Amino acid sequence: MRQPVSKLLLFGATGDLAQRMLLPSLFGLHADGLLPEDLTITGTARSDHDDASFRKFTKAALDEFLPDDRKDAEAIKTFLHRIGYQPVDASKTEGFPALAENVGDVAGGLAIFLSTAPSLFEATIKGLESVGLAGDTVRIGLEKPLGYDLESSREINDAVASAFPEERIFRIDHYLGKETVQNILALRFGNSFFEPVWNARGIDNVQITIAETVGLEDRAGYYEGAGALRDMVQNHMLQLLALIAMEPPARFDGTAIRDEKAKVFRSLRQIAPEDVPHSTVTGQYGDGAVGGAIVKSYAEELGKPSKTETFVAIKAHVDNWRWQGVPFYLRTGKRMPARRSEIAIQFKAVPHSMFAGRGGVLQPNMLIIRLQPEEYVQLLVMAKEPGLDRDGIRLREVPLNLSMDAEFAGSRRRIAYERLLLDLIEGDQTLFVRRDEVEAQWQWIDAIRKGWDINDVKPKSYGSGSWGPSAAVALTERDGVTWQDD
C-alpha cells in the first residue's frame, strides 16, 4: 500500500501535540515540496472552528512553534490553503455524517491521524466506519498512549482491527522518527566491524538512558495515571533496546525489521515478582534545582501526595544466544540534571593486558550513541600518552568521535513527526509499531507492575537535579558496573 493519499484528517487538531509538533511538521514538509501537490488537511476536534478560524489557529501555532529561520510568509500562506476544519464530538456518532461530507470522496486515499485520548478511539472508529471512512483507501495513525496495560491495549487494538486491517494501521512511537534512532540501524547494519563483537562474547553490558529536565508540564491528568514505566519504558526505551539487540533483518522494510524487533520483545526475560525489588528502582522527584532554577517536588506540582514514579531504572535481560548473560540497564527520569538520551555499550576487557607489569591501566572500550540533544557516536579507545615512560607506560582513554552535528552540518534536522507524517501519507509502515510488538512490550511491563504491587514497592524520593535515587546507582554497582554519566 505504498501509495500517497490525497487527504489527511487530523483528530485532536486543536490539541497540544497538533500545535507543537503536527502542524509545524506538516508545514515543514509542505515548505520543502514533500507533500503530494493536491493534499488537503482537515482538522477536527470538539472546538467550534470554521475553516477561516482554524487557519488563524494554525498560523498562530506556526508563529509560536516554528524556528525563526523556517517562517517563510509565502510558504505559510500556501500551506494554509490546504487547511480546513470540521467540528466533531468524537464520542457521539451524530457529527460523523457532516465530517464525511466535508472530507468528500476518498478514492484518492485518506490518512487519518488520531491525536486524541485513547478513551475516544473506539467511538471514533465506530463513527468513521458508520460513514464509510474506513474503506480500502483509508489508513489510520494512532498516537500513544495505546493502553495502560496489556488488556487495555488489546481492547484498543481489537477496536481498531474491527475496522482496519493491520497493514492500514500506523502506531506511532515518535522515537522511531528520530534521525539518530534510525542511525542505529545504519551503524549496526551498514558497517561490518561491529557485528562480530555485537554479542555476549564482545559486550559486557548495555546502558540506555533517557533523562529529561522537565517535570509534570501541565500533564497531571495523564502522567499521574501513567508514570515513567508506561510513559517511557514501555515504548521508547524498549524500541531502542530492540534496535540494539535485534538480529540483522534481511531487508529495510516494515515486515523484516518489525519481525526482528518482535522477536527481541518476546525474548525479554519476564521479571518474576520476587526479583522485581532487586531488578528495578523507582523514584519520584522532590524539590531541588535544575539548570540553576529552583523547582518544586512532583507532589507539590500535582497538589497532592502520589505514588506515581517519575524515575525508573531496570536491569533487563534478553534471553537468546546472542545476549546470554548481558545485562541491559535502562534508566529514565524527569527532573534530571541534564536532558540526555544515550545508549552506552560497554565492551569486554581485553583477555590479557601486556601493559599490567609496566603500570598501564586499561579501560574496556565503550561505544556511546548520543541521541539527543547532541547527535554523536563515540568509541572510547585506549591510547598511549606521549612521553618516555621511564616510570611505566601511561595509557589514556580517548574518544574516536563521529559528530553527526558537524559531519552533516549543512542538512536540516527534522523533527520526528515530519518523518512519521510523511511515511503515514506515503504508506510506509517501517517506522511504525506492529500489534505483536506493542502487546509483547506490555506483557513485559505488566509483570514489573505486578511485582511492584505484590511487594508494595513505592517510589523513593530523589532531589530534582540529581540522577535519581541512590538505589539506582546500587543497581549497577552491585554488578561492578558504573552508569555512564559524563
Ligand code: BG6
Ligand atoms: C513522550 C512522553 O512520549 O516523550 C513525555 O509522554 C516525554 O513524557 C517525551 O517528555 C520525550 O520525548 P523527547 O522527544 O523530548 O525525548
